[in-house]
Amino acid sequence: MKTFISFVLLSVVPLLVSCNGVAGSSTVTGQSAGAGGVQDRAEIPFLKKLGVDLDQVTWLTDKPFSPFDKENEEKVFSFSGTQQKALLEGALHYDLGEDNKEGSYCLTAVRQLPGDYTLAVLHVAFGDVGDDQLAVYDSEGRMTDFVQAGSWFPSKVRDQDATGQPVDMMTMTQGHVRMTGDSDFEVVTTRSYLPCKEVDYELQPAGDAEWTEERCIQYSVDDVGHILYVDTKVRSTGSPTPLPQLQTDFGTLYCQPMSDLTRFDRLNDLVARADVVSDMAQDGESSHSAMRLMSEFYEKTPQELLAWMAANKGSRNHLLPFFKNLFDDGWVSTEVLAKNIGMMKDAAARKYVERLTAPWMQNNDE
Secondary structure, three states, X not given: OOOOOOOOOOOOOOOOOOOOOOOOOOOOOOOOOOOOOOOOHHHOHHHHHOOOOXXXXXXXXXXXXXXXXXXXXXXXXXXXXXXXXXXXXXXXXXXOOHHHOOOEEEEEEEEEEOOOEEEXXXXXXXXXXXXXXXXXXXXXXXXXXXXXXXXXXXXXXXXXXXXXOEEEEEEEEEEEEEEEEOOEEEEEEEEEEEEEEEEOOEEEEOOOOOEEEEEEEEEEEOXXXXXXXXXXXXXXXXXXXXXOHHHHHHHHHHOOOOOOOHHHHHHHHHOOOHHHHHHHHOXXXXXXXXXXXXXXXXXXXXXXXXXXXXXXXXXXXXXXXHHHHHHHOOOOOHHHHHHHHHOOOOHHHHHHHHHHHHHHHHHHHO
């Protein structure tokens, strides 16, 4: 691909085509004209106005799509700085942590939705790593919602025996998105455990999978352009090794739409759970997972998170230590915090958050 490292998938385990009980019941239509209907890709005015060449990207259908599939590797449009700012400002605030937010953004696929909305598949690369994301835009190009989809790049991890020695088995993980209706789509992650061999320092499948698990997150876009979480379906063959429960719980929150503000309450409950508290006390991954989510929340919905902090005072606020660490550990600058507090419309809430954060401001200014 043009703006991030081009990976060639040498061998792919066949993916399960779809999940049981797909979201919605409507049929995926082709390109048709008409008010509020699905239009031809050349007729997405806000993208055309920004100079985005849709001939360079894939049109989403009910066929599974990943930018890492061989046929899609060159189907990518690299954003200029102006295009990136215009299309992503609602999801990534570039005055937050600019030193570690210098990523390469690409548009890899689009789909026109009913109601003059557009679903866009984005890829952001930071060095050798990257994430795939989905965003919905209205007819003026304003982002109405956004959801993280993790990394769809095929990951291959060689297994080890009880003594730590590598064995000729690996776990392979990969992802894709597909339309399941005119306003419905699903994001699928597939894990497979299979024999492997090393060829030119590259792990390659060497036989049929012992087990495969397909985890499908189903979404629908409503009539105001919000992405609605519908369901998660899991289908498997063989006996998959389960993912750690904490990894699943934090991962579920990470894949919730930006517009779903219940994420704050759900993370608040999760970090107070006994097994999470125990994991944090032992320097487990839970602390980093919670901080990553708090960073996501603040970058994408700063006003909403500040309002939540003002509304959840005292001992019921389990997110406060993580919120404080955003600034103490340099995830977000206190200058940005002060600016966002000043933008709060509720005067009483603003004064409370000012008092709450005043010691942090002083400590970080010293």
